[in-house]
Amino acid sequence: MTWLxxxxxxxxxxxxxxxxxxxxMAAHRASLAAEYERRGMTAEAAHAEARRQFAxxxxxxxxxxxxxxxxxxxxxxxDIVYALRQLRAxxxxxxxxxxxxxxGLGANLxxxxxLDAVLFRELPVRDPGGLVQIQLLxxxxxxxxSYPLFRELAARQQVLDSLFAVSDVGLPAPDGGRGFxxxxxxFRTLGIPAQIGRVFTEDDDRPGAQPVAxxxxxxxTREYARSTSAIGxxxxxxxxxxxxxxxxxxxxxxxxxxxxxxxxxxxxLQPAITPGDRINGAAYSWLSMIGRLRPGVAxxxxxxxxxxxxxxxxxxxxxxxxxDYRVRVAPANRGIGxxxxxxxxxxxxxxxxxxxxxxxxxxxxxxxxxxxxxVRTHEIGVRLALGAGRWRxxxxxxxxxxxxxxxxxxxxxxxxxxxASALAALASVGTGLRLEAGWHEAIFALAxxxxxxxxxxxxxxxxxxxxxxxxxxxxxHRTTAGARRRHFANALVIAQISLSLVLICGAxxxxxxxxxxxxxxxxxxxxxxxxxxxxELTPQAIAHQGALVWPLYERMNLLPGVRSAAVSAFGPxxxxxxxxxxxxxxxxAQRTDVTRLVCVSPGFFETMGxxxxxGRGITAEDRAGAAPVVVLNQGAARAxxxxxxxxxxxxxxxxxxxxxxxxxxxxxARDVRFSSAREPFGFVLYVxxxxxxxxxxxxxLRPAGNPAQAAAAARAAVKSVDxxxxxxxxxxxAEAFEGGLGNDKxxxxxxxxxxxxxxxxxxxxxxGVLSYAVERRTHEIGIRIALGAGRAGIYRMVLGEVSLLMAxxxxxxxxxxxxxxxxxxxxxxxxxxxxYTLPLLAAVLLxxxxxxxxxxxxxRASRLDPVDALRQD
Amino acid sequence: xxxxxxxxxxxxxxxxxxxxxxxxxxxxxxxARRIEQVAEGxxxxxxxxxxxxxxxxxxxxxxxxxxxxxxNNRRARFYTITRAGRKQLxxxxxxxxxxxxxxxxxxxxxx
Numbered sequence: 001m002t003w004l005x006x007x008x009x010x011x012x013x014x015x016x017x018x019x020x021x022x023x024x025m026a027a028h029r030a031s032l033a034a035e036y037e038r039r040g041m042t043a044e045a046a047h048a049e050a051r052r053q054f055a056x057x058x059x060x061x062x063x064x065x066x067x068x069x070x071x072x073x074x075x076x077x078x079d080i081v082y083a084l085r086q087l088r089a090x091x092x093x094x095x096x097x098x099x100x101x102x103x104g105l106g107a108n109l110x111x112x113x114x115l116d117a118v119l120f121r122e123l124p125v126r127d128p129g130g131l132v133q134i135q136l137l138x139x140x141x142x143x144x145x146s147y148p149l150f151r152e153l154a155a156r157q158q159v160l161d162s163l164f165a166v167s168d169v170g171l172p173a174p175d176g177g178r179g180f181x182x183x184x185x186x187f188r189t190l191g192i193p194a195q196i197g198r199v200f201t202e203d204d205d206r207p208g209a210q211p212v213a214x215x216x217x218x219x220x221t222r223e224y225a226r227s228t229s230a231i232g233x234x235x236x237x238x239x240x241x242x243x244x245x246x247x248x249x250x251x252x253x254x255x256x257x258x259x260x261x262x263x264x265x266x267x268x269l270q271p272a273i274t275p276g277d278r279i280n281g282a283a284y285s286w287l288s289m290i291g292r293l294r295p296g297v298a299x300x301x302x303x304x305x306x307x308x309x310x311x312x313x314x315x316x317x318x319x320x321x322x323x324d325y326r327v328r329v330a331p332a333n334r335g336i337g338x339x340x341x342x343x344x345x346x347x348x349x350x351x352x353x354x355x356x357x358x359x360x361x362x363x364x365x366x367x368x369x370x371x372x373x374x375v376r377t378h379e380i381g382v383r384l385a386l387g388a389g390r391w392r393x394x395x396x397x398x399x400x401x402x403x404x405x406x407x408x409x410x411x412x413x414x415x416x417x418x419x420a421s422a423l424a425a426l427a428s429v430g431t432g433l434r435l436e437a438g439w440h441e442a443i444f445a446l447a448x449x450x451x452x453x454x455x456x457x458x459x460x461x462x463x464x465x466x467x468x469x470x471x472x473x474x475x476x477h478r479t480t481a482g483a484r485r486r487h488f489a490n491a492l493v494i495a496q497i498s499l500s501l502v503l504i505c506g507a508x509x510x511x512x513x514x515x516x517x518x519x520x521x522x523x524x525x526x527x528x529x530x531x532x533x534x535x536e537l538t539p540q541a542i543a544h545q546g547a548l549v550w551p552l553y554e555r556m557n558l559l560p561g562v563r564s565a566a567v568s569a570f571g572p573x574x575x576x577x578x579x580x581x582x583x584x585x586x587x588x589a590q591r592t593d594v595t596r597l598v599c600v601s602p603g604f605f606e607t608m609g610x611x612x613x614x615g616r617g618i619t620a621e622d623r624a625g626a627a628p629v630v631v632l633n634q635g636a637a638r639a640x641x642x643x644x645x646x647x648x649x650x651x652x653x654x655x656x657x658x659x660x661x662x663x664x665x666x667x668x669a670r671d672v673r674f675s676s677a678r679e680p681f682g683f684v685l686y687v688x689x690x691x692x693x694x695x696x697x698x699x700x701l702r703p704a705g706n707p708a709q710a711a712a713a714a715r716a717a718v719k720s721v722d723x724x725x726x727x728x729x730x731x732x733x734a735e736a737f738e739g740g741l742g743n744d745k746x747x748x749x750x751x752x753x754x755x756x757x758x759x760x761x762x763x764x765x766x767x768g769v770l771s772y773a774v775e776r777r778t779h780e781i782g783i784r785i786a787l788g789a790g791r792a793g794i795y796r797m798v799l800g801e802v803s804l805l806m807a808x809x810x811x812x813x814x815x816x817x818x819x820x821x822x823x824x825x826x827x828x829x830x831x832x833x834x835x836y837t838l839p840l841l842a843a844v845l846l847x848x849x850x851x852x853x854x855x856x857x858x859x860r861a862s863r864l865d866p867v868d869a870l871r872q873d
Numbered sequence: 874x875x876x877x878x879x880x881x882x883x884x885x886x887x888x889x890x891x892x893x894x895x896x897x898x899x900x901x902x903x904x905a906r907r908i909e910q911v912a913e914g915x916x917x918x919x920x921x922x923x924x925x926x927x928x929x930x931x932x933x934x935x936x937x938x939x940x941x942x943x944x945n946n947r948r949a950r951f952y953t954i955t956r957a958g959r960k961q962l963x964x965x966x967x968x969x970x971x972x973x974x975x976x977x978x979x980x981x982x983x984x
Contacts, residue, residue: 020950021924024901027947028920031902034945053920060921064928 021064029054079399086400093372094404097365101408102415104361105448107754108354109412110419112444115347117424117433118258119340120440124251126191127292128333132299134163134289134306135328136317142328144285147267147278149310149317150183153289156309159302162189163291166255166336171273172536173235177219177262180254184266187214187248189292190255197231197246204245205266207279212266213242217250219262235263238540240272251434255290255332258339258430275539285318290332299329323591343429345827346743353503353754358448360499360761362455363492367768369401369456370489373464374772381467390465397464401457409449413437427746463488486776489769494809496765497846500758501813502820505842507755509821509828510748512838516830517744522733523672525609529707530736531699531714532728535576545695551721553601556699559717561710563702566604569694570597572674572733576697581655582683584640589655594682595636596674597653599689605631605669607700613637615647615667622666622688629688630663636683637668653685663687676740678829707732747827762846763853766805770798770857781861782869791862798858799851806850810843817842885926887969890962893936893954900941900949901927927952935961 029050036046087094122128134153135142150165157163164185170178184205192199195217204212213235215224224230234241242265254261271277278284293302306327319325334340373380383393420435535545549567556565570578578597581589589595604610605617613634622629630651637646650662671681699718703710711730718727729736774781781794817839825831892907893899899907904927905920912918930936935958943949954962 023948024950025921025924027900027943027949028902028905030945030947031943032920035906060924063922063925 018061018065021061025054025060075395076399079396080403082396083400083403087403090372093368097368097404098407098411100361100365101405101452102411103757104354104358105409105412105445105452106415106419108351108358108448109416109441109445110423111347111350111354113416113420113435113437113441114343114423114427114429115351116438116440117420117435118343118347118429120334121257121434121438122333123190123255123257123335124253124434129331130161130292131190131332132160132291132293132302133330133332133336134160134291134302135330136310137326137328138319138323143318143325145287145289146282146284146317147270147287148280148282149313150287150289152313152316153306153309154183154185157291157306159294159297159305160291161294163289164189165267165287165289167267167286168256168259168288168337169274169286171237171265173237173263175223177223177235179213179235179237179263179265180261181267181270182264184268186264189290192248192252194246195249196228197244199246199248200264200266205268207268209266209268211237211240211242211269211272212245213237213263214265215244215247215263216253216261217248218253218260220247235265237265237269238273238536240269242269253431255335256337256339257335258433259337260431275542282316283318288336290336293329299331302329303327339430342743343427346427346747349747349824349827350750353506353751356499356503357754357757357761358452359455360496360503360758362452363496363499364761364765364768365404365456366460367489367492367765369460370463370492371768371772373397373460374776376464377467380464384465384467393465394461397461398453398457401453401461405449405453405457408452409445413445423746423750426742426749428742459488486773489772490805493765493769493805494812497762497806497809497850498813498816500762501810501839501842501846502816503751503758504755504846505817505839506820506824507748507751508838508842509824509831510744510751513828513830514741514744514748517677517741518737520673520677520830522737523610523670524733526733526737527702527707528608529701529703529711529714529730529732530572531701531711531718531730532574533697533699533718534726534728535695535697542695545697545725546693548722548725549601549689549693549696552696552699552718555717555721556701556714557603559701559710559713561703561705561713563704564603564607565699565701566607567601567689567696567699568604569599569689569697571600571604571698571700572598572608572672572736574675574697577675578694580653580685582636582640582685583652583654583657584649585657587640588657594680596682596684597692598684598686599692599694600686601689604686604700607702608672609702610672611670613668613670614645615665617667617669618686618688623690624693626691628661628663628691629666631667631669631686632665633669633681633684633686634671635681636685637665639683651685673737677737677744744829759846759849763849766802766850766853767857769805770802770854771860773801774798774857774861777861778864778869781864782866785864786866786870794862794864795858798861799854802850802854802858806847810847813846814839814843884969885923886930887962887965889923889926889930889952890935890954890958890965893952894959894962898951898953900943900951902943902949904952930958933961934958 029047032050032053033043033046036049037043041049123131125131136145137143145165147165150163154163154165162185165183166186167181170180172178184200184202187193187199188201194214197214199214200212203209215230220226220230224233230244231246233244235244244263248264253259254264265273268279270279276284278286293299303326306329310325310327314325380393384390417435417437424433424435533545535541553565553567556562556567559565568574570576580595580597582593582595583589600618602618602620602622605612612631614637615631618629618631632640632646632651640646640651641649646665646668649665650657650659651665652658652662654661669684669686674681674684699714701710701714715727715730718725784794784797818836821836821839825833888908889904892904892911896903896907901923902920905918905923908923909916909918927936927938931938931952934955936952936954938950938952940948941951
């Protein structure tokens with residue numbers, strides 16, 4: 001271990017400074033001289049003798065110096081200083097290189113950080129690796145379970161240390177916070193202690209226990225200003241007053257990434273705060289289960305042990321006869337929810353695009369460096385001639401790249417942080433995501449930076465040092481290494497243009513897909529105003545908003561500036577969705593049916609602008625007590641009644657047809673985009689709200705004049721009917737629809753940015769390589785002109801070179817673009833199967849850009865003065 | 874003919890250690906003088922070369938040093954052998970004696 005100590009003491013700079021050494025040696029010489037004097041020499045002779053004895057002081061100092069240092073580090077430091085000096089000599093190049101690297105690396109870091117937070121980060125809880133989700137699969141679809149089933153499983157299972165259930169139904173607090181019900185073992189299983197107060201346990205989750213709540217750190221900060229006096233205050237939750245007993249630690253957002261919780265209450269409170277008794281009722285499937293495996297128990301074993309338990313108690317949850325059920329134990333180290341599934345594809349895609357951009361940037365830089373190497377041929381030739389090793393010069397050139405990259409990555413980190421936040425906001429990935437740098441990211445950044453350095457630094461450095469000393473010294477411009485270097489530069493440009501083509505094609509596809517989404521046939525007019533009325537799922541709220549249906553309907557229809565108005569429950573763009581089964585005498589409900597029930601007042605279809613394909617809409621005649629009627633959408637009518645007319649036929653809102661609750665079809669409405677851009681239309685049942693009473697969740701208005709005035713009037717009118725009723729957004733359908741395009745907008749925006757960047761880089765790349773080629777061939781072009789070549793001929797020559805480059809790149813890039821188009825098809829909207837128009841257009845665009853870039857160098861070549869050109873050597 | 878020989882490679886460290894072991898704390902000049910005295914003129918020592926040796930030994934942790942005042946009242950650096958240095962000295966000395974004995978046997982046998 002002695003070498004370690006030596007290394008350490010050298011790193012620590014132990015030992016004397018040169019000044020101290022000089023002092024020490026001077027003292028030595030003085031002693032020596034004094035000794036000689038004592039022996040009888042003159043003072044002068046004594047000093048001379050002492051110096052002789054102490055020969056080679058400089059050599060000693062050198063030796064000493066070598067020993068104090070670590071030569072490799074020393075050389076590195078010298079290389080870095082030299083590299084900085086070189087870069088300072090060409091600030092334009094340094095600035096451009098660092099900036100492009102910072103942008104490229106920053107984009108990669110930003111996307112990686114979001115990717116890491118969404119796909120890789122484990123829950124911030126104790127030993128997340130031990131957490132598993134216990135799912136009940138119907139076929140392959142996970143189902144929610146009822147509380148009674150959970151209770152039996154939790155009490156009887158032998159394979160889990162503990163098991164808890166969570167609901168994702170939010171409980172609104174008066175101040176706007178949203179709490180969630182979790183069973184008593186929640187905090188114990190996750191290993192989350194309270195930062196102040198205490199967390200609740202199974203004891204707080206017994207029937208009759210004192211109602212309690214635990215706050216999240218962010219909610220505590222937001223609503224209670226981190227005051228410890230929050231403990232002991234109460235939260236009013238519908239029928240219950242829960243005492244705040246503690247605050248969860250900072251950074252703990254719950255078990256569902258992207259959906260941060262404000263507070264948690266024990267599940268036993270449920271009957272007091274939401275409708276129905278779900279604690280004892282088996283008819284509600286509303287829970288997800290998470291547990292911690294006992295040490296040594298594998299997921300498979302747990303499944304095998306839980307399966308018979310489930311079969312024994314299956315009657316305690318909603319199961320459908322004849323379906324096939326089984327238990328799955330899946331890892332829950334990253335929590336539950338669908339955040340990762342929703343964002344996995346777009347994020348990987350963006351990561352891939354950012355990677356391509358980085359590769360392009362690097363090849364661009366490599367080209368710039370090649371240009372610099374050409375300029376420095378003479379310098380490098382001199383250094384080689386003076387005896388510098390090729391490896392030594394190579395190392396020096398690579399150090400220069402490394403310095404550029406280090407500066408780039410230093411700038412990339414803050415850019416990446418901002419970018420990640422912007423990206424998360426743009427994609428609305430949800431709340432509570434921890435977008436912070438972790439060691440994952442540090443490794444990623446380091447790897448990316450090193451890869452970049454190698455990509456753009458290595459090849460130019462090799463090319464620069466592959467110099468024939470003799471010719472390098474003779475000429476500043478022409479070297480034998482030139483041809484090889486030019487081939488390399490051409491290869492780089494081909495790579496750049498090909499990658500650009502893929503990126504631009506991707507950008508065009510996503511932009512077009514977004515356009516298609518926005519301009520599709522919605523089946524209805526999109527300028528009706530939608531007034532969203534949020535509904536809390538409490539018995540009181542449901543009854544209250546049920547009673548408001550007719551007062552609101554009448555008041556709205558009297559508004560000046562409103563041509564017509566209607567109210568609805570579970571209507572378009574409502575966050576609430578009610579699904580039912582639908583059957584006819586001939587056809588029972590099928591598993592694949594998705595049937596939406598919408599309760600509407602008279603005038604709904606006219607106001608929404610939904611045309612009737614057949615029959616009539618719902619009118620005031622369809623009142624309570626009259627014959628029950630229904631309007632189907634085209635999809636439902638076609639599926640239930642085939643080509644035959646649906647009008648006059650009967651359907652039942654049950655899985656199996658029953659004549660006693662049959663409704664007669666009076667109309668067929670056109671298929672409309674109900675709430676989401678790309679979902680299949682599915683089945684929609686419109687029933688008169690008079691016959692199927694429901695709480696009002698939305699008002700639709702067709703304004704006669706200015707929509708903003710109509711919106712203001714509507715808001716005032718709602719307040720005049722019930723001053724306490726909450727009003728959500730008032731917007732037209734087109735605006736409401738935009739909200740659902742998050743992923744598409746994200747992809748279009750980022751792909752578009754990358755595409756533009758690629759186009760710019762491509763332009764710069766072509767310009768750079770041609771300029772270099774023209775400069776290199778100045779002599780030759782001069783001769784050609786002198787021998788009578790016309791300007792047009794020179795143009796043709798340069799452009800011919802570009803055409804060759806373009807042909808090669810479009811061939812390679814075109815294949816890539818077609819492959820990308822195929823791979824992306826699943827994420828695009830509104831493209832025919834073999835629609836390659838956009839790749840073609842991208843190629844044309846890129847081709848024009850390349851020829852535009854070649855104009856200046858070509859002109860320069862054609863205007864060369866042959867006399868100057870020939871003199872230049 | 875000059876029968877003074879140069880310091881054999883690798884032995885200077887051992888000489889310095891032995892000197893410090895025998896005489897205790899010394900400055901560079903003292904060490905050089907002592908080595909010359911012991912060699913009784915049989916050794917050509919460039920006195921400067923002991924400084925890199927001293928640094929080397931110190932970096933290895935075999936000696937320590939501190940500033941003090943020399944006989945003629947100049948600031949000088951004083952060196953002391955450490956426990957690790959003594960251990961190293963013992964090992965090296967043993968090694969050296971074995972080499973010398975071996976060399977002696979070999980040369981006797983040749984002549």
